[in-house]
Amino acid sequence: MPSRVEIIEKVIAYKKFFFKLEEARFKHELYNGEMSDELLRLNLERGDSAAVVMYDTAKDSVILTEQFRYPTYEKGPGWILEIPAGTIEKSENRDPTVTLRREIMEEIGYSTRALRHICTFYVSPGGTSERIHLYYTQVSPKDKAAEGGGIIGEGEDIRVLTIKLAEALGMIAGGKIVDAKTIIGLQWLQLNRNRLQTR
Structure with missing residues (x-):
């Protein structure tokens, strides 16, 4: 090579x-x-980012966010369904898990259990050096610790949704979930769901 x-x-x-x-x-x-x-x-x-698949094994559900993403506005839909994610800041020592614990609390309002690394991938290697570090964590309603919804001072207005995994996978097939990291994460969960539920 x-x-x-x-x-x-x-x-x-x-x-x-x-x-x-x-x-x-x-x-x-x-x-x-x-x-x-x-x-x-x-x-x-633009630096690297971190994202996390949040799965409630008891309810067989995932937690997603919905917010306005300007770059998708002209081609649609503008408001995008995503797994929680954020840019890894220098102050976080480029540690994706630190970023995710912050983002999960800000966006979802959940305290975080163990984070398991799934994979790291380039978003669009023909034009950007950005990578996404993709993680998985198991959650339950008792992990809810705050309101979530984003930081108003940063212009965030985030809707939090808990959706059955089967429904979320159907939304991928139906073109309602169009974010790449979310598709990759949910399809990984589809492949590993049975093993995760027996833990």
């Missing part, structure tokens, strides 16, 4: 909030062993 990469130049073309657009000129090794011509590519750097 090719492994050599020659970075010629990297510049920040644009930066605002936590978004940074990087412009890079480079060469990379080809499968025939030679080096490519000089290439120009853009990379949207």
